[in-house]
Amino acid sequence: MQSTTRDFKDNVKKAIVEPGLQKALGMMKTGFQVRRLAAIEKLPEFEQLRDQARDIKNHVLENLDFYLERFERKVTEAGGKVHWCRTADEAREAILGICRGVGARTVTKGKSMIAEEIALNDFLEEKGIEPIETDLGEYIIQLRREPPSHIIAPAIHLNKTDVIDAFQKAHTHLDPDRPMEEPTTLLEEARGVLRPKFLAADVGITGANFMIAETGSTIIVTNEGNGDLTQILPKAHVVLASLEKLVPTFEDAATILRLLARSATGQEFSVYTTVSTGPRRPGDLDGPEEFHVVLLDNGRTNILGTEFQEMLRCIRCSACLNHCPVYATVGGHAYGWVYPGPMGAVLTPTLIGIEEAGHLPNASTFCGRCESVCPMRIPLPKMMRHWREREFERHLSPASVRAGLAFWAWFAKRPRLYRLATGMAARLLGLFGRANGRYGWLPLASGWTKGRDFPAPEGKTFMNQWAKREKAS
Amino acid sequence: MPASSPRVGLFVTCLVDLMRPSVGFAAVKLLENAGCRVEVPATQTCCGQPAYNSGDRGDTRDIARGMIEAFTGFDYVVVPSGSCAGMIHEHYPALFADEPETLAKARELAACTHELVSFLVDVMKVERVEAAYRGTVTYHDSCSGLRELKIKKQPRQLLGSVSGLTLKELPGAEICCGFGGTFCVKYPDISERMAAEKADDIGATGADTLLAGDMGCLMNMAGKLHRKGSPVRVRHVAEVLAGITDAPPIGEPKA
Numbered sequence: 001m002q003s004t005t006r007d008f009k010d011n012v013k014k015a016i017v018e019p020g021l022q023k024a025l026g027m028m029k030t031g032f033q034v035r036r037l038a039a040i041e042k043l044p045e046f047e048q049l050r051d052q053a054r055d056i057k058n059h060v061l062e063n064l065d066f067y068l069e070r071f072e073r074k075v076t077e078a079g080g081k082v083h084w085c086r087t088a089d090e091a092r093e094a095i096l097g098i099c100r101g102v103g104a105r106t107v108t109k110g111k112s113m114i115a116e117e118i119a120l121n122d123f124l125e126e127k128g129i130e131p132i133e134t135d136l137g138e139y140i141i142q143l144r145r146e147p148p149s150h151i152i153a154p155a156i157h158l159n160k161t162d163v164i165d166a167f168q169k170a171h172t173h174l175d176p177d178r179p180m181e182e183p184t185t186l187l188e189e190a191r192g193v194l195r196p197k198f199l200a201a202d203v204g205i206t207g208a209n210f211m212i213a214e215t216g217s218t219i220i221v222t223n224e225g226n227g228d229l230t231q232i233l234p235k236a237h238v239v240l241a242s243l244e245k246l247v248p249t250f251e252d253a254a255t256i257l258r259l260l261a262r263s264a265t266g267q268e269f270s271v272y273t274t275v276s277t278g279p280r281r282p283g284d285l286d287g288p289e290e291f292h293v294v295l296l297d298n299g300r301t302n303i304l305g306t307e308f309q310e311m312l313r314c315i316r317c318s319a320c321l322n323h324c325p326v327y328a329t330v331g332g333h334a335y336g337w338v339y340p341g342p343m344g345a346v347l348t349p350t351l352i353g354i355e356e357a358g359h360l361p362n363a364s365t366f367c368g369r370c371e372s373v374c375p376m377r378i379p380l381p382k383m384m385r386h387w388r389e390r391e392f393e394r395h396l397s398p399a400s401v402r403a404g405l406a407f408w409a410w411f412a413k414r415p416r417l418y419r420l421a422t423g424m425a426a427r428l429l430g431l432f433g434r435a436n437g438r439y440g441w442l443p444l445a446s447g448w449t450k451g452r453d454f455p456a457p458e459g460k461t462f463m464n465q466w467a468k469r470e471k472a473s
Numbered sequence: 474m475p476a477s478s479p480r481v482g483l484f485v486t487c488l489v490d491l492m493r494p495s496v497g498f499a500a501v502k503l504l505e506n507a508g509c510r511v512e513v514p515a516t517q518t519c520c521g522q523p524a525y526n527s528g529d530r531g532d533t534r535d536i537a538r539g540m541i542e543a544f545t546g547f548d549y550v551v552v553p554s555g556s557c558a559g560m561i562h563e564h565y566p567a568l569f570a571d572e573p574e575t576l577a578k579a580r581e582l583a584a585c586t587h588e589l590v591s592f593l594v595d596v597m598k599v600e601r602v603e604a605a606y607r608g609t610v611t612y613h614d615s616c617s618g619l620r621e622l623k624i625k626k627q628p629r630q631l632l633g634s635v636s637g638l639t640l641k642e643l644p645g646a647e648i649c650c651g652f653g654g655t656f657c658v659k660y661p662d663i664s665e666r667m668a669a670e671k672a673d674d675i676g677a678t679g680a681d682t683l684l685a686g687d688m689g690c691l692m693n694m695a696g697k698l699h700r701k702g703s704p705v706r707v708r709h710v711a712e713v714l715a716g717i718t719d720a721p722p723i724g725e726p727k728a
Binding site for chain 1: 485487489490491492493494495496497498513515516517518519521523524525526527528529530532535536539543616617620621647648649651652653654655656657658659660661662663664665666667668669670692693695696697699700720721723724725726727
């Protein structure tokens with residue numbers, strides 16, 4: 001997917017005045033948070049589970065080679081095949097090879113962020129293969145030809161009228177005057193359209209929430225059951241996953257599953273938790289003839305052993321998005337690439353480069369809410385700060401910011417001069433602001449004063465007053 | 474004052490020093506009332522957060538070194554800000570992982586540094602203050618104090634003892650006001666929207682006064698409330714707890 005991350009500030013300007021988006025964001029703001037809180041309040045061991053989950057993933061990341069090889073061996077033993085892909089390009093080619101191998105004309109897809117990361121749909125279309133998204137939200141945004149704006153709720157930026165509009169344009173075989181006001185009617189309509197596509201698809205592509213090293217199994221969680229139809233009905237099932245989805249055992253997956261849905265939607269468990277192990281065996285009632293795992297690195301191993309390694313614990317639950325006040329203000333598309341919100345602010349620069357994604361780790365108040373809800377205890381603000389350090393070291397931060405900072409730091413390191421400077425500033429600002437108590441405009445602070453007043457200082461610094469008081473006593 | 478009373482170094486913070494000295498004097502009064510001997514080291518400047526959060530580790534370390542020097546040897550260091558106290562308490566040691574000598578001093582300083590209100594309640598075991606305030610106040614939990622230092626109950630406990638004061642909880646009190654230090658300058662559009670939402674929430678409580686424990690957040694919220702024409706008065710929580718409310722509320726002219 002083409003990044004517009006460089007244009008973050010412009011994206012923001014558009015997002016904050018877009019009434020449809022703001023309405024949709026307003027609706028999501030409380031829902032996820034309230035439901036998550038209700039779910040974890042019923043689970044006294046939630047905090048211990050977070051520790052366990054963190055430790056499991058840390059262990060995997062420390063022993064990634066061992067578990068990857070074990071996973072491959074088990075997949076092969078079960079009759080499947082693992083495709084090792086260093087880059088997005090290699091992953092796309094591997095999938096194309098599988099599709100060509102079974103003569104695929106249509107491909108159904110379960111929800112997969114990795115497919116977004118490698119821009120799979122565009123690629124398949126170019127090659128004459130029709131990809132069909134089967135998750136309702138993904139289906140809607142596919143019709144609108146736009147990327148997801150949220151990891152687990154890809155169409156969260158839309159309102160009902162947008163969906164009606166998209167269905168009217170796409171489902172031209174249906175009566176244009178049909179009733180569409182009820183959400184259930186829209187759901188039925190999507191089901192009706194998708195059902196024959198499930199049956200006709202030659203290849204089904206899903207992501208993976210977990211890959212289990214001990215058995216070579218993969219797990220997906222869904223609420224719509226679309227993933228099951230995607231992977232069972234076609235001739236070949238392709239699991240497209242990045243390598244950090246690995247866990248050693250089923251028990252480990254079960255531990256993390258107890259955190260996943262609660263953190264994401266506030267459900268105790270997703271409606272469907274589906275395990276796949278190899279292709280259909282003799283005697284199985286259903287299942288694909290071929291089972292492929294396309295394992296993508298795409299820069300992830302580069303951050304092993306760095307200050308960003310902990311990011312690879314992420315399970316894509318979206319709790320950080322759901323609790324981020326910046327995400328809630330600008331929505332997911334403003335971030336300009338696949339992964340929005342706090343997790344995206346850390347991950348995106350590792351995948352597309354800090355030159356491209358420099359805004360993202362800066363566009364945070366460091367309020368810390370993301371870290372406080374992250375089920376995997378990923379220190380997101382700390383890692384955003386590490387990105388800022390790298391930007392600073394490489395002189396990538398804006399010249400005006402650097403100049404201002406250098407000016408201020410020069411004084412902050414020289415207490416006597418600092419005292420003189422602050423004394424003067426307090427007097428000046430206090431003098432001119434005295435009449436109103438605040439400024440409606442200030443030089444160099446127009447960003448602040450455009451939408452806010454700037455309170456005037458009292459007039460004398462504390463330190464000067466204190467020194468006088470000490471002298472007098 | 475008894476000889477056993479702890480010797481407290483007050484780090485007044487750059488914003489209180491420059492913008493609102495009343496908060497510093499309120500802090501001194503609260504600490505002295507709690508039985509502390511208060512000193513204000515003259516070489517203090519800023520905790521270094523603007524540099525730290527801009528990725529400028531070099532300047533941060535230099536500034537932190539100056540702070541460590543200024544505040545070595547006190548029983549406690551107290552700060553009328555959760556954000557600046559959090560910087561020293563949570564982040565100073567990490568700055569000097571490769572300098573054992575400074576690291577030891579940074580750890581020592583971190584261990585004895587507290588935010589003002591939580592220090593009064595948790596360390597000095599202050600249960601009530603002698604102060605009066607006529608009005609209904611609402612309280613915003615500034616992010617660093619809340620999440621890094623777990624400050625939540627302490628200000629409410631002490632506000633509960635102020636005579637004449639009614640506390641009305643602010644819905645979304647734990648959601649950032651949009652200040653974020655340099656964030657409000659780098660991304661003013663987002664910051665302004667967040668401040669606007671906060672101002673709406675504050676207005677909806679019907680409270681006549683907004684309190685919080687951090688000057689940055691207070692200036693941001695006061696600025697937005699004033700721009701909207703809201704009559705809500707804004708003060709640092711220490712002013713009300715100390716009963717030092719002779720200065721006009723933040724952003725308002727002298728009466």
